[in-house]
Amino acid sequence: MIHDEYRYDIRHGLMQDASRETISFRNNPDELALPMRQLGSFLPGSGVGGAGVHWNGQTWRFLPYDFQIKSMTDEKYGQKLGDEYTYQDWGITYDELEPYFYKFEQNSRH
Numbered sequence: 001m002i003h004d005e006y007r008y009d010i011r012h013g014l015m016q017d018a019s020r021e022t023i024s025f026r027n028n029p030d031e032l033a034l035p036m037r038q039l040g041s042f043l044p045g046s047g048v049g050g051a052g053v054h055w056n057g058q059t060w061r062f063l064p065y066d067f068q069i070k071s072m073t074d075e076k077y078g079q080k081l082g083d084e085y086t087y088q089d090w091g092i093t094y095d096e097l098e099p100y101f102y103k104f105e106q107n108s109r110h
Contacts, residue, residue, distance in 0.1 A: 015043045061101045064094040
């Protein structure tokens with residue numbers, strides 16, 4: 001059963017069954033919340049671990065911007081968000097992690 005593409009990919013065997021258990025959805029607070037009967041690309045998993053149970057092993061590198069979102073955004077657009085927001089850059093840079101990204105990618109190909 002573990003390699004049953006039809007069961008898991010087509011029939012979403014690891015995902016919540018929206019016909020038996022579903023979530024409600026609305027686009028804004030003024031709308032009536034209605035049940036989602038078809039999940040589309042939003043696929044909440046079932047069982048302990050939820051969607052983490054069925055991740056497909058894609059682990060993309062973060063880009064340099066991902067580590068410095070605050071400073072790079074402030075540099076480009078000026079500081080737009082007030083002090084009530086507590087966002088900050090990571091305490092490590094892309095260049096510091098790049099050798100580990102490379103090593104992981106080389107080892108995961110085998």
